Amino acid sequence: MTKEELYKKIENQKKELSAQERNMLYMQGKEVDCLPYSLLSHEALADIWGFTVEELRHSFEAKCALLERKRDLYDEIGISGALGLRGLSEALGSKLIYPKNSEEIVVDPILMNYEKLDSLEEFEVRKNEVLMKKMEEIHRLIDYFPDMPAFGGVAGPMSTAISLRPIELVLRDMKKRPEQLHRLLEFCVSASLKWVKTLNEEFSITSVSIADPATTTDILGYNYYREFSYPYIKKLFDGIMKITNQVPSLHICGHSKKILKDLADIGFNNFSLDNCESLEEIKNLVGNRMLLGGNIDPVDIMRNGTIDDVIEATKQVIYYGSDNPCGYIVMPGCQVPIGTPLENIDALRYAVREYSKGAVKGKRINPFQ
Template identity: 35%
Template sequence: MSTTKFKNEMTPKERIAALQEGKPYDRVPCNPSLSAHAARVTGITVAEYHLSAEKMAEAQIAAYKTYGHDFVGVSAILGIVHAMGGHVEYPQQSSPYIAGQLVKKYSDLHHLQPLNAEKNEHLLLIFRAAEILLDELGNEVPVSIGVRAPFSTAATLRGVELFMRDLYSQPELVHRLLQFALDNTIAVIKKALNLGVAVSISDPVASGSLISATHYREYAFPYAKKLIDAIKAAGGSSPTLHICGNTKKIWQAMADTGAGALSIEDKIDLSEVKRAVGDRVIIAGNIRPSEAMYQGKPEDVVADVKQGLRQAFDNPKGYIVQLGCGLPIDTPPENIHALVGAVRKYGQYPLNPELF
């Protein structure tokens, strides 16, 4: 938690560095998790955004200059699956998705080739977009590449429903698939870190709505920890880890992965997270992406920001105002302006007394 009053506003890069290093900083950072909403800023289709490094980077740059948030980045999630042999569909105006099932039976693993992070066209597109962002904004704002944790990648390759059954019936084969997902993801993060970007991790299939805390510790946790260990060993900073749903039963395990920040969904009271693990990790969350950002009005967004600040502004390791999950593509721009504006107004240290 920062208590110093600053005369001049810090750049996002300075602010995040101070937060991570435990030094004073001027205000709470804000991450609206824009993703493909950036396509709406430049007027291109979602498919054009995902299939052109230049357009992707241009859209992220335009969105940053429009909204003034504290993080920019691109995602390698679909690129990793594509590079392992999966098929990805790119609708013109909605989110891309993975079509088909790559591991129909576990013998298929013998035929899967390790991805080549230096040659796959979809991964090269992501890396090129990240390079453009670094060239244009890297001195001012942190740039990141997002990846899935091995558990969620393995579930994607196998099919989530089958994978859930396999946890009970084929544990040894599940671990083989998890190791395959881990090895391929490490190849991507090493390339990303060589570029000079940060890495963020999401693990939606590890949600408490889908698996038990016991299964999380048996299957998801070991591979998330190995991935984070690899990030640190390659010179990267401790990443943010996001898991959807109610994660209360696994907060300690999530912190044990070595993540630097835990991204929490919007149904959770952040003061509970603060009491449980706030002395170990930064808390990131938990603006409602649908009810407030997409369906709500600016005043609903401001109310969410105030609530998050009241609950977590004094977290010992710090707090980032962030969405509880991904931002819907067609979120009204006025709600994103309201988000960033509310953080600027109420998130300055010392905090605005209007909050209380």
């Protein structure tokens, strides 16, 4: 399909529900116009529309302009109180650089040695200059977009740990300094919960996501995961539940199949999976306990593929995910990278609307018929 053909077809599609209406009705088991979907394309769209990543970090005006455009064109709304994978590390004193159009990079981690952990343990959100600026910005965004919901987000304990201390040292600590690593992970949970608690007190935020790419078994292996990641993910989950009374969502990059039953046992019921896993296998493993999402390749399909590749991949996940008992949200397996063509982002939206009409939670849709 050419770009011109795609946009002609999009023009002829009739939008029936807002994203919020669709999600609510779908989770109630009612028929909706199409499966819920998310484009996961914040920074990719920013780049396409002429904003740099640095502007999104530091310019209130750029954030507002991007949120307005996403709201008007894609019905994707939400004010982010998420710290990202490295935000807490920066707040605690690590030095980061912000390349013009790529993710931030930690160039000088605060915890090259454990002696500094004593001072970090005194951390308080309302005494931290970096986080108070973040709070001020959230206040301004809520004033600017009074009808837009706000949400929170933190990195998982292991991912926070490797943003504070180089990953090679953390991995070595598992064998040589396990007591110190356990102490660090305990601190990571505590610091993240302080942020969640502040968001809840200040903005009544209850929707919280956890991103923990470092917990993939590609990095830890199952035994190290059980010893060093599982106990602290559970503490983070329990703490968020106590603060918000709402189950947080979870995303883990890479392979996660071996640990998903553990995560479901903790209580996670909303999981987005990477493209390296089989959606069919994950559905059969935990689909009766978890709402699933993701699985479209963000690089080979979304960024480097053609319009037809995106449409085909979307049809595949509709086929395998639509009958998940707890529901399925169509989206890429991770954040869509900068450099993704706009037509590929729009092709995902077109394909969901075209090939998952009349979706009902748990009901198989065959888009190939």
